[in-house]
Amino acid sequence: MSCHDARELFSALLDEALGADERPALDAHLAGCAECRRELERFRGAVALVRGLEPARAPAGFVDRVLAAARPLPWWRRLARALVFPLPVKLPLEAAAIVLVGVIVGLVYRQTPELRQAVRVDEVTAPRVVEQREPADARRDADAARARQEAAGAKAAPPPAVQSYAAPATPPAPAEPPAPGARAPAGPPAVQAPRSAVMAKRAPAESEAKLGDKGDTREKPDTGVKQEERVVGGAVAETDEAGRRVESPMKSEGPTKREAGAERYRVQRAPAQAESRARVEPAAPPYVSGRLVAADRDAAERALVELVERAGGARLSRRADAEGVVLEVVLPRAAWPALARELRRLGRWEPTREPAALPDPVRVAVHIVG
Amino acid sequence: MSGDDPRFLERLRAGEPRAFEELVIACQHRVFGVALRMLGSRAEAEEVAQETFLRAHRALGAFRGEAKLSTWLHGIAARLCLNRLASGERRLRREDPEVLERVASAGGDPADELERSETQAALHRAIAELGEERRLVVLLRDVEGLSYEEIAEALGLELGTVRSRLHRARMDLKEKLERFLG
Numbered sequence: 001m002s003c004h005d006a007r008e009l010f011s012a013l014l015d016e017a018l019g020a021d022e023r024p025a026l027d028a029h030l031a032g033c034a035e036c037r038r039e040l041e042r043f044r045g046a047v048a049l050v051r052g053l054e055p056a057r058a059p060a061g062f063v064d065r066v067l068a069a070a071r072p073l074p075w076w077r078r079l080a081r082a083l084v085f086p087l088p089v090k091l092p093l094e095a096a097a098i099v100l101v102g103v104i105v106g107l108v109y110r111q112t113p114e115l116r117q118a119v120r121v122d123e124v125t126a127p128r129v130v131e132q133r134e135p136a137d138a139r140r141d142a143d144a145a146r147a148r149q150e151a152a153g154a155k156a157a158p159p160p161a162v163q164s165y166a167a168p169a170t171p172p173a174p175a176e177p178p179a180p181g182a183r184a185p186a187g188p189p190a191v192q193a194p195r196s197a198v199m200a201k202r203a204p205a206e207s208e209a210k211l212g213d214k215g216d217t218r219e220k221p222d223t224g225v226k227q228e229e230r231v232v233g234g235a236v237a238e239t240d241e242a243g244r245r246v247e248s249p250m251k252s253e254g255p256t257k258r259e260a261g262a263e264r265y266r267v268q269r270a271p272a273q274a275e276s277r278a279r280v281e282p283a284a285p286p287y288v289s290g291r292l293v294a295a296d297r298d299a300a301e302r303a304l305v306e307l308v309e310r311a312g313g314a315r316l317s318r319r320a321d322a323e324g325v326v327l328e329v330v331l332p333r334a335a336w337p338a339l340a341r342e343l344r345r346l347g348r349w350e351p352t353r354e355p356a357a358l359p360d361p362v363r364v365a366v367h368i369v370g
Numbered sequence: 371m372s373g374d375d376p377r378f379l380e381r382l383r384a385g386e387p388r389a390f391e392e393l394v395i396a397c398q399h400r401v402f403g404v405a406l407r408m409l410g411s412r413a414e415a416e417e418v419a420q421e422t423f424l425r426a427h428r429a430l431g432a433f434r435g436e437a438k439l440s441t442w443l444h445g446i447a448a449r450l451c452l453n454r455l456a457s458g459e460r461r462l463r464r465e466d467p468e469v470l471e472r473v474a475s476a477g478g479d480p481a482d483e484l485e486r487s488e489t490q491a492a493l494h495r496a497i498a499e500l501g502e503e504r505r506l507v508v509l510l511r512d513v514e515g516l517s518y519e520e521i522a523e524a525l526g527l528e529l530g531t532v533r534s535r536l537h538r539a540r541m542d543l544k545e546k547l548e549r550f551l552g
Contacts, residue, residue: 007541008537010537010540011533011536011537011540012533012537015511015518017518017533041551042544042548042551043540043541043544045544045547045550045551046540046543046544046547046551047512047540047543049489049493049543049547049550049551050493050497050508050512050513050540050543051512051513053490053493053513054490055399055400055403055513056399056402056403056406056407056415057399057402057403058398058399058401058402058416058419059402059412059416062394062398062402062416062419062420063391063394063395063398065420066394066398066420066423066424067387067390067391067394069420069424070390070423070424070427
């Protein structure tokens with residue numbers, strides 16, 4: 001055994017942990033090596049010093065502090081700690097909540113363009129129909145439509161146009177006011193075709209009434225307001241030259257919240273806007289309407305909706321009547337020719353209004369009958 | 371505290387407050403001493419010792435009694451000390467070894483006290499200068515009196531590793547304390 005090997009066993013020697021064969025070998029080496037004996041004595045001395053260390057004492061009150069800390073907290077403190085203190089838990093939860101709110105806002109915002117587009121379509125199309133027609137015709141059509149409605153029975157919902165008559169001076173307060181950008185007519189204005197003398201005369205007077213103090217509105221002739229609103233309402237109940245009724249969903253569908261708001265909005269804005277449009281807008285019909293006679297009405301309706309959605313459009317409303325279903329859709333102007341072709345494939349397409357110049361987007365009312 | 375008395379263990383596992391108090395009273399100085407000599411700061415040592423007992427309190431229900439309670443507590447304290455030393459979150463400076471020595475010293479003859487104080491200061495300094503793992507093993511063996519097997523169990527080490535670290539620690543101390551060893 002070398003000196004190095006012998007000194008490696010000093011610890012085990014002191015702790016009496018030597019193996020059975022190690023002890024005789026170490027004893028033999030120590031007996032013949034004075035240097036290793038001295039080294040062993042110094043080793044023993046160092047270990048003895050460490051073993052002679054005074055024991056440390058815990059500070060006074062240590063036990064009480066430990067017991068107090070180990071005591072269960074009252075329920076309200078545990079609750080407060082659970083809610084407030086575990087920041088590693090609380091912070092990720094708060095971050096997740098913020099992200100969730102952001103996602104919801106994003107989803108809602110994604111709906112906004114569609115809503116704005118729908119409002120714009122309503123605004124662009126409704127007054128234009130009026131401008132194409134003599135107010136007297138419109139009144140006559142509206143009266144005829146209302147008479148038909150009454151004749152159809154009390155269960156039919158009253159047309160929104162009639163509802164709007166009941167409160168001509170009601171503040172608009174739409175449930176979903178249209179975006180400011182949607183109020184501007186879409187597309188560049190063009191020269192306006194001749195309008196009726198009634199409209200031309202009435203509009204300035206109503207503009208004055210609108211500009212004046214609100215208290216003065218009572219001086220505005222009721223009939224004038226009514227006529228104007230009914231003219232606007234006339235846009236939703238039209239009769240073509242053959243006397244066939246082509247209904248827009250605005251006329252008689254159960255008014256949704258959005259459409260009711262849009263209707264009120266139109267009613268209030270129509271007089272002033274009609275005047276300005278009379279000078280600048282073309283007489284092109286604002287939307288396409290027609291009748292689709294299909295063998296399978298449901299299949300035709302499904303196919304139509306699918307075609308519209310595929311073309312980047314959307315369904316605005318659906319209403320069932322005695323003959324079938326009236327679907328109102330909106331789609332990009334460029335997609336209309338293709339849709340017209342498809343309509344002819346779906347059944348017998350009888351357009352009642354299909355002007356050459358169309359707004360973009362274009363709104364189409366299809367009366368699907370079986 | 372009656373050590374590993376099965377009845378005492380049952381009282382601890384049952385969450386009896388008086389049993390836990392007995393455990394703290396019996397082991398407080400040993401746990402605090404290991405923490406003090408490992409960390410060199412009384413404030414940190416008290417924090418670690420308190421945390422050791424709190425962790426033990428939470429885990430007593432699952433303590434199976436395979437190791438001695440003191441070994442188990444030493445193991446918890448040792449891990450907390452090593453974690454604290456490794457984390458770099460130490461807020462307090464190590465206290466001077468003389469401070470540790472004064473804490474432990476008792477009164478006596480001034481001349482003897484001076485010599486003794488000098489030796490103790492050198493000893494504390496030598497221990498403090500050991501590597502953390504060697505320091506822990508030598509404290510558990512030569513100050514706390516744990517066996518090789520208990521140290522291996524408390525620290526989760528192989529027996530050979532314990533023997534090797536202990537021997538290296540003692541050899542280091544012998545070198546540092548050469549002039550006090552005659």
